[in-house]
Amino acid sequence: MTGTTSRPRVHIVGAGLAGLSAAVRLAERGHPVTIYEATANAGGRCRSFHDAKLDRLIDNGNHLMMTANTAVLDYLKLIDAGPVLTEPARASYPFLDLTSSRSWHLRPSRGRFPWWIFDPKQRIPGTGTLDYLKGLRLGFAGKNDRVTDCLDRENPLWRTFWEPLVVAALNTPPEEASAYLLRRVLTETFAKGEAACRPLVAREGLGPALVDPALRFLQHRGAGLRLGQRLRRLDLTDGRVAALDFAQETIALGHNDRVILALPPQAIQTLLPGVDVPLDSHAIVNAHIRLNQAPAWPFGNADEALPEVPFLGLVGGTADWLFLRGDVVSLTVSAASRLAESPNDAIAARLWADTAKALRLDPAEQPPIRVINEKRATFAQTPAALHRRPGPQSAWGNLLLAGDWTDTGLPATIESAIRSGEAAAKALTLP
Numbered sequence: 001m002t003g004t005t006s007r008p009r010v011h012i013v014g015a016g017l018a019g020l021s022a023a024v025r026l027a028e029r030g031h032p033v034t035i036y037e038a039t040a041n042a043g044g045r046c047r048s049f050h051d052a053k054l055d056r057l058i059d060n061g062n063h064l065m066m067t068a069n070t071a072v073l074d075y076l077k078l079i080d081a082g083p084v085l086t087e088p089a090r091a092s093y094p095f096l097d098l099t100s101s102r103s104w105h106l107r108p109s110r111g112r113f114p115w116w117i118f119d120p121k122q123r124i125p126g127t128g129t130l131d132y133l134k135g136l137r138l139g140f141a142g143k144n145d146r147v148t149d150c151l152d153r154e155n156p157l158w159r160t161f162w163e164p165l166v167v168a169a170l171n172t173p174p175e176e177a178s179a180y181l182l183r184r185v186l187t188e189t190f191a192k193g194e195a196a197c198r199p200l201v202a203r204e205g206l207g208p209a210l211v212d213p214a215l216r217f218l219q220h221r222g223a224g225l226r227l228g229q230r231l232r233r234l235d236l237t238d239g240r241v242a243a244l245d246f247a248q249e250t251i252a253l254g255h256n257d258r259v260i261l262a263l264p265p266q267a268i269q270t271l272l273p274g275v276d277v278p279l280d281s282h283a284i285v286n287a288h289i290r291l292n293q294a295p296a297w298p299f300g301n302a303d304e305a306l307p308e309v310p311f312l313g314l315v316g317g318t319a320d321w322l323f324l325r326g327d328v329v330s331l332t333v334s335a336a337s338r339l340a341e342s343p344n345d346a347i348a349a350r351l352w353a354d355t356a357k358a359l360r361l362d363p364a365e366q367p368p369i370r371v372i373n374e375k376r377a378t379f380a381q382t383p384a385a386l387h388r389r390p391g392p393q394s395a396w397g398n399l400l401l402a403g404d405w406t407d408t409g410l411p412a413t414i415e416s417a418i419r420s421g422e423a424a425a426k427a428l429t430l431p
């Protein structure tokens, strides 16, 4: 463990998905790995836990993935996670406007050509083909463009498509958000057609899907996991990391040992003050509500005999998304820094009002609700932040960086975190 062993060890600090992704790739190649994590659990911003108030396993927040997330799918295959994600046979996104009670399904076409925008029955209500074609402007978005430089807020698609998409994908208000990153999202999803756009949701929770199988995989390969170890300082000597200083102990590194810091940007700034990182962030607020029984789900695809998806996009209320798992309904509000300042009771009341309306429940009967306020859910994905995303290499020979905020070219997502871990593992040259 202290570097006296014959084979060089890779010390990975941070057991979020970036750290786990680096660890499983290195363990697959047979390298000795130890992961250090400050908290009592692995998973970081993507975790499940048993909530005593609801008496249910819940996630810190709803996470939506897509079939375009090839790194996620490869990671799950490598760790032999099994069928832990739900995938509908066809991409379908149900939406409900809480103000008008109008509902629709967004169903991208098979193949790359978006036939659906020419069909009034497939289009979002109140929109015409031209409204969609105006979005082509995004194809020319440069690194300094904001979404609102490229898209018109007066377009009928703004409220029902662009705004929900930007907020969900970039967790940043559209007037600040990077158009370039949105372009990357569209290039990897809608531009590839329906097969790349199928929504993926963790069947039993984020922990059982993305974290627990990785920990099993690592354990079988002899990797170490040290929980409750907060890295306080790095001993940087002669252009390399010589030791890791944790609150409880100092780990001296062997000559050929390597370090991957898979930490949020705020931690990197403290540990490596000279490194430029994106520090501004936005909140995501989630509320988990335990109902008396699993509710009727009126948003299926009955007309096309397609399987239902366990979520619903909302416009016109406070919540952006509503997810259903058994008798627990979970609401998400992204780019929620202002809402996050409200007391939890007030947040719970607002999100219950949306839920009661969407699921046609009695608004007076508010059930137990757990509000989870992730104040630094992701970095603020602005044009300025794009210039502060370092790659995996650092100025120190044996030190690499990983995390959803590093320069993966993608928004801060599970896919980005997993790709960043893979990139760091690949960039390691081990004797």
Ligand SMILES: Cc1cc2nc3c(=O)[nH]c(=O)nc-3n(C[C@H](O)[C@H](O)[C@H](O)COP(=O)(O)OP(=O)(O)OC[C@H]3O[C@@H](n4cnc5c(N)ncnc54)[C@H](O)[C@@H]3O)c2cc1C
Residues within 6 Å of the ligand: 013, 014, 015, 016, 017, 018, 019, 036, 037, 038, 039, 042, 043, 044, 045, 046, 060, 061, 062, 063, 064, 065, 229, 230, 231, 232, 262, 263, 264, 267, 284, 285, 286, 374, 376, 377, 378, 402, 403, 404, 405, 412, 413, 414, 415, 416, 417
């Ligand atoms: C509420 C919410 C909803 C989201 N929704 C989606 C979604 O729908 N789809 C999607 O793809 N993504 C979503 N994301 C983003 C996704 O969760 C993140 O991109 C991903 O989990 C980041 O992983 P990471 O490993 O880069 O960072 P983290 O998960 O933050 O991992 C960093 C780890 O380092 C640990 N650590 C910090 N400091 C120290 C230290 N000094 N010493 C040791 N350990 C330390 C932390 O405890 C943490 O475990 C969401 C995030 C949130 C919060």
